[in-house]
Amino acid sequence: xxxxxxxxxxxxxxxxxxxxxxxxxxxxxxxxxxxxxxxxxxxxxxxxxxxxxxxxxxxxxxxxxxxxxxxxxxxxxxxxxxxxxxxxxxxxxxxxxxxxxxxxxxxxxxxxxxxxxxxxxxxxxxxxxxxxxxxxxxxxxxxxxxxxxxxxxxxxxxxxxxxxxxxxxxxxxxxxxxxxxxxxxxxxxxxxxxxxxxxxxxxxxxxxxxxxxxxxxxxxxxxxxxxxxxxxxxxxxxxxxxxxxxxxxxxxxxxxxxxxxxxxxxxxxxx
Numbered sequence: 178x179x180x181x182x183x184x185x186x187x188x189x190x191x192x193x194x195x196x197x198x199x200x201x202x203x204x205x206x207x208x209x210x211x212x213x214x215x216x217x218x219x220x221x222x223x224x225x226x227x228x229x230x231x232x233x234x235x236x237x238x239x240x241x242x243x244x245x246x247x248x249x250x251x252x253x254x255x256x257x258x259x260x261x262x263x264x265x266x267x268x269x270x271x272x273x274x275x276x277x278x279x280x281x282x283x284x285x286x287x288x289x290x291x292x293x294x295x296x297x298x299x300x301x302x303x304x305x306x307x308x309x310x311x312x313x314x315x316x317x318x319x320x321x322x323x324x325x326x327x328x329x330x331x332x333x334x335x336x337x338x339x340x341x342x343x344x345x346x347x348x349x350x351x352x353x354x355x356x357x358x359x360x361x362x363x364x365x366x367x368x369x370x371x372x373x374x375x376x377x378x379x380x381x382x383x384x385x386x387x388x389x390x391x392x393x394x395x396x397x398x399x400x401x402x403x404x405x406x407x408x409x410x411x412x413x414x415x416x417x418x419x420x421x422x423x424x425x426x427x428x429x430x431x432x433x434x435x436x437x438x439x440x441x442x443x444x445x446x447x448x
Contacts, residue, residue, distance in 0.1 A: 192286035194362060202361040210354065219315065219349030219358045224285050226250055227277040227342040228324075242339050243276045248329040249341070250288065254278035289345070291328070293363040299326040305367025308356065315349030317359060318342065 198220070206218045228246050230239050239256075246254045254276040262270045280288050297303065300321070311317050323338035324330050349355035352372040360366055 192283050194290040195286040219347050219354045222346045222348055224280045224288055225344045228339050229275045230273050239273050245324050245330055246276055249327045250278040250280060251284050252278055295328050296326045305365055308366040309370035311352035315347045315355035317345045
């Protein structure tokens with residue numbers, strides 16, 4: 178019997194995704210970032226699942242939701258209770274308000290494998306995971322609107338949809354390294370908002386600053402040209418006005434001279 182049990186234990190294969198990490202992802206990360214030791218390369222540390230339990234739910238509904246999270250995670254979750262009463266939310270101190278479970282080791286790898294290969298592709302109108310949901314310390318958070326995307330949940334047995342918050346904690350010191358780790362493990366990130374390497378970020382910032390400076394210079398040129406055109410138009414108007422005044426002055430002088438001539442002729446006739 179002992180030999181049979183030992184054989185059964187040895188026959189259990191290691192998590193597929195963990196083997197992928199060790200054989201493919203880890204060497205790729207070491208080459209990409211130049212880590213001096215494999216221990217410095219980013220790795221998964223834990224995955225935390227959290228499901229809220231509404232105050233409107235009765236005891237049976239809470240127990241069912243907790244059981245569904247246990248099926249999804251593969252281990253029993255811990256129930257979180259309210260630390261104080263909140264009348265506006267109809268929450269009493271000690272009332273269950275959520276359940277959470279933390280996965281490590283083989284269960285962590287198996288869950289991430291199912292999440293990427295089975296659950297996420299079942300999300301309606303899926304356009305990629307938000308790539309800007311890292312926390313600045315190499316950890317990633319995402320949310321799913323309903324538990325039905327997980328194959329462990331029987332559609333016909335679900336009375337109410339529950340959202341689940343998923344937090345993936347890594348040892349990566351930067352969001353960019355964590356992103357490269359999770360991307361290599363198969364997480365389907367959207368193209369927009371992806372973290373960049375520090376050098377790339379600096380280059381992008383410099384390029385953006387250069388483009389902004391060029392745009393400001395072009396705007397200044399257009400503004401200067403508009404000012405010059407306005408000044409030229411104003412000068413032309415002043416010159417036209419001055420020419421009109423001179424013409425009126427000449428006409429007045431001519432009229433005055435003509436009046437003088439008439440007066441002279443009149444005086445001559447009278448004489």
